[in-house]
Amino acid sequence: MIMCFSTSRYYDWFMDNIPWTVANDFMEHIVQQRMDHELYGLRPNHRFFQQHPTVNDALGNLICTGYVTIADDIDTFTADKVIVKNGKSYDCDILITCTGYTFGFPYLDKKIINIENHEVPLYKFVFPPNNTNLAVIGMIQPIGSIVPISEMQARWVSQVFLGKLSLPSKDEMFEDIALKRKAMKRRYFQSEKHTIQVDYVKYMDEIASFLGCKPDLRKIALSDPKFALRLFMGANVPYVYRLVGPNKWEGAEDAIRSVPYRVKKPLKARECRIRRHKRRGVMGVVLSLKRTVVQL
Secondary structure, eight states, X not given: OHHHHHTBHHHHHHHHSSOHHHHHHHHHHHHHHHOOTTTTTOOOSSOGGXXXXXXXXXXXXXXXXXXXXXOOOEEEXXXXXXXXXXXXXXXXXXXOOOOOOOOOOTTSOTTTOOOBTTBOOOXXXXXXXXXXXXXXXXOOEXXXXXXXXXXXXXXXXXXXXXXSSOOOOHHHHHHHHHHHHHHHHHHSOSOTTTTSEEEHHHHHHHHHHHHTOOOXXXXXXXXXXXXXXHHHHSBOOGGGGGSXXXXXXXXXXXXXXXXHHHHHGGGOSSOOOOOOOOOOHHHHHHHXXXXXHHHX
């Protein structure tokens, strides 16, 4: 359900229209309700939106039960110990370094794609400006699912290769790459991890606008305001981009409308029978409040 909310147009619009500090305060308050990150030693030295988020339901319980111990940053190693920056040392039998992935294209000439410091010189993270007869699918780290984005990239690439869509000039593509790098450096703390970041809704809309499959919510609102509201408030599922444009799907609207039902259906193996209280009206509420005050 969290992913459904965070990939909605409403969430995207809301975060874009409030001050950056307020947006961070809002999200930090939400995650703090789930777990006190400072108490557990997990609170970072940067704000919420300055890092790619990680959702983990098990870590808190593992810390509480002693299976996981949170330590300071590593300073040095010895033959059998790990020494962290606050001076503490830990006996260590096995060391697993979770350094993430190093990506690259060693089989390609560097004149085609030259990756330095994990920065990928690809237009919209897809086309190398020097060789637009080549395309890379999935070289992104989205806040959201990577699979729908990869599909959208593939749809765009196929239209370009078929000659139905064209790309900007080489200079314009390099300029766009530079602008995206600057934007990422302003938003995220410096890390090799934060070089291919994209926001799910914005990126999907951007590529969809090239294809002509981005839905016009204002136009839809004139004929079906309830459905337009669903598109705005609900999860931005991939078949949103099958309503119009090339390869549109007649079943897209029904699939979008049924998302809330299909998300909840697997959890409804047992119907809960709860006692339903009759509505008591205004006077009933007033009398209940009076009784509460008297008891206090």
